Amino acid sequence: MKAEKNQSRKIFSLLDTDIICKHKDDALPQFDEILFHNHDGYEIFLFLSGNADYYIESSGKKLERGDLILSPVYSFHCSRADARIKYERIFINIRENKLSELSSNGVDLSSCFNNSSTTDINLIRLNEAEIDEFIRLSDSLEKSLDESSYGSDLLSDSLLIQIMIMVNRMFLKNESLPYTGIMPDIIRNVINYINEHTSDNITVSGLGEMYHHNPDYLSRIFKSFTGIPLQHFILIKKITLAQHLLRKGHTPLSACYNSGFNNYSNFSRSFSKIVGTSPKKYQKR
Numbered sequence: 001m002k003a004e005k006n007q008s009r010k011i012f013s014l015l016d017t018d019i020i021c022k023h024k025d026d027a028l029p030q031f032d033e034i035l036f037h038n039h040d041g042y043e044i045f046l047f048l049s050g051n052a053d054y055y056i057e058s059s060g061k062k063l064e065r066g067d068l069i070l071s072p073v074y075s076f077h078c079s080r081a082d083a084r085i086k087y088e089r090i091f092i093n094i095r096e097n098k099l100s101e102l103s104s105n106g107v108d109l110s111s112c113f114n115n116s117s118t119t120d121i122n123l124i125r126l127n128e129a130e131i132d133e134f135i136r137l138s139d140s141l142e143k144s145l146d147e148s149s150y151g152s153d154l155l156s157d158s159l160l161i162q163i164m165i166m167v168n169r170m171f172l173k174n175e176s177l178p179y180t181g182i183m184p185d186i187i188r189n190v191i192n193y194i195n196e197h198t199s200d201n202i203t204v205s206g207l208g209e210m211y212h213h214n215p216d217y218l219s220r221i222f223k224s225f226t227g228i229p230l231q232h233f234i235l236i237k238k239i240t241l242a243q244h245l246l247r248k249g250h251t252p253l254s255a256c257y258n259s260g261f262n263n264y265s266n267f268s269r270s271f272s273k274i275v276g277t278s279p280k281k282y283q284k285r
Contacts, residue, residue, distance in 0.1 A: 035227035050087035060183035112171035
């Protein structure tokens with residue numbers, strides 16, 4: 001039970017602060033330690049150097065310098081890099097309500113995350129001048145977030161606003177960039193089906209029959225690639241749908257049944273185990 005709980009924490013996490021900004025150039029853990037994961041916030045990811053792949057939901061891409069990827073709230077994602085080569089990247093995580101607070105009536109700072117496609121990576125390519133500007137702003141934001149001096153909170157908000165305006169302007173002028181997908185077909189098909197039928201009664205045996213694979217084999221290859229047991233992935237997808245419904249004002253009972261659970265006790269227990277708090281407390285928070 002404890003191991004399962006710890007794994008759930010690695011896969012899904014609640015952001016413990018409004019803004020996280022990190023500029024890193026260290027190696028990633030070995031492949032078997034990497035999990036697909038999601039969290040209750042947006043993510044901006046800029047690739048600077050190394051030999052790395054990025055996966056989000058059912059899409060994957062070999063990263064190139066200047067690739068800026070925008071991940072919406074609750075989307076599953078991970079990066080995998082050759083640990084022998086310096087891997088430099090910047091990522092910014094932002095709570096959903098933080099962008100709402102910083103937006104104005106005429107400017108929605110979260111609009112860049114609203115890609116109409118759910119099967120493609122939301123990708124922007126930065127030129128060298130844009131990369132330099134993004135590094136300058138994000139390094140200043142990281143420094144400001146680490147300080148507790150007078151006005152550092154306002155300065156952090158100001159820097160985040162500048163970053164979000166820059167990103168949204170690039171998003172508006174950039175058409176969808178083509179790229180060669182690297183996600184294995186079977187993984188892509190399974191994730192797409194789960195995304196489209198999250199509120200249905202999805203079973204591993206049913207998926208195996210649909211895609212003409214032995215259920216045990218399908219579970220094995222899914223876990224070997226994502227780090228998550230297939231049945232657990234289905235469960236977490238239902239929980240993330242329930243979180244979305246709760247944030248939109250559904251009652252816990254309504255969120256339970258509309259996310260594919262048919263028993264409230266089971267829903268409440270699963271939700272608390274994965275999220276770390278009950279549906280009612282989550283909604284109040």
